[in-house]
Amino acid sequence: MSYLVGDNMTGGYGAADILHGCNIIAEKGEIAVIVGPNGAGKSTAMKAIFGMLNIHTGSILLDGENITSLSPQARVAKGMAFVPQTSNVFPTMSVEENLEMGAFLRRDDISKTMDEVFDLFPILKDKRSQNAGELSGGQRQQVAVGRALMTQPKVLMLDEPTAGVSPIVMDELFDNIIEVARTGITILMVEQNARQALNIADKGYVMVQGRNKFTDTGQVLLNNPEVRKSFLGG
């Protein structure tokens, strides 16, 4: 049984369906990446898995448990964490307070987890008392990922974590994501930078118009001539 399963998901925000029988599966400690053209429903698929929109067909399983009817908040308590693409930090609160708020549901000592986040993103330790709104795009993205990690999640979902950051910072972020996956956290992310994302992916999903077009390991997809031609620019 796979760790996280979005099975045959069909649904959308309003009357029209955006997802049409989409399947997303991620194993424990694996990096799964959803790529595809604009408007393919990549982010929608991820939001459906997190419970931010209703799917009328299909189900979502976490570690074998059916969580289809749970609210996003309840899914956080179950061990899922979500990093939205935009406004993903508390801008007038310090980096440290952002991390504290990430651990809001926890009643135990959070200092160890905070140290782990600072180990992962050393720059945040220096800026711990600075407001998150005053940081650069890349640092802000690190705060957002750090905030999500504070709940000690089993699944980390990232919606375009590298949107609007420079190539160097992007490489750094991808390295961080690999490090996080090594600790046994399942990672599901949506990416625009398809080539780099597939490079680090254990599993890649190419979506087109709300349906799975290709599903394979990242490397196989990168070598697939049709995928290269249509989505990776040759």
Add this chain to the structure above:
Amino acid sequence: MEDLLNAFFLMSNFVFVPAIAYGSQLALGAVGVTLVYGILRFSNFAHGDIMAFGTMVVILFTWLFQSYGINLGPLPTAILALPFGIIATAIFLLGSDKFVYKFYREKKAIPVTYLIASVGIMFVLNGIVRFIIGPNDQRFADGERFIIKAKAMKQYLGTAEGVSIKVSQGLTVITAVIVVMALFWFLNKTRTGKSMRAFSDNEDLALLSGISPDKVVSVTWILVAILATIAGTLYGLDKSFKPFTYFMLLLPIFASAIVGGLGNPLGAIAGGFVIAFSEIMITYPYKKFVAYIVPGDWKPDGLVQLLATDYKFAVSFIILVLVLLFKPTGIFAGKSV
């Protein structure tokens, strides 16, 4: 030299001391307005009447205590009655949230809907207060009246002018400092306070972090009850209690909150003093002051008053308009309106 000293005492007595007291009262009111704006995301037009309601309950309990002969010696009995006023106001606000605002929150209504709903609450409160205590002036200050008397000061220093500081003015400033410090400690150091700031910063992310909106909203209303009742009582002790005056206070309070930057408590405090000092300094007749600082025969014939006191609310209006035109986010960056 003695003329300059006299001029300074004159200004202190009629401008600085009253403005500091009035500014503290406005600041407390504006912090309440700004909290509601930051966390519940609407302009609460009922705030003036919430202050009136809280003060009314305080007055009723003050009378009750006075009838039993309970008092605080030199301090006003109203201090003893404050907790009762706060509790009654908190119950009213939590009730109004449960029966009115919650409905719109579940429907995810736009801010202007809340604003109109708050106007409704304002009229309800208006009616309740006038029904219970009546529309007339009530004076409920007792105990000592002055900390420093101008007359005693004049005799002691041998100057022509003196400064008097009323107990209510001293009390206002001290209470305001304590309340504001406690509020900032709460918002910056406690888990609940931080969750309120998080909710104000980014509501969706706060929900994703597991912060309960119901709790944040309830705590906000309780804080508003504390701030509004204290502000109203201090204003009432300093001047007098009249429901209509409290309703009119809405304008300078909103002006303070906007001038400081809506949603920013620190800005609300600064805004309160900006509005209070401008209102008093622009409507004060400077005739006597000018007479002290210019050579004898230059003494002005007129009052040297920029604006009659009847127009004092126009001052708040003008500042409000100027701020909205040139710096819509206020002195301290708040949310633009």
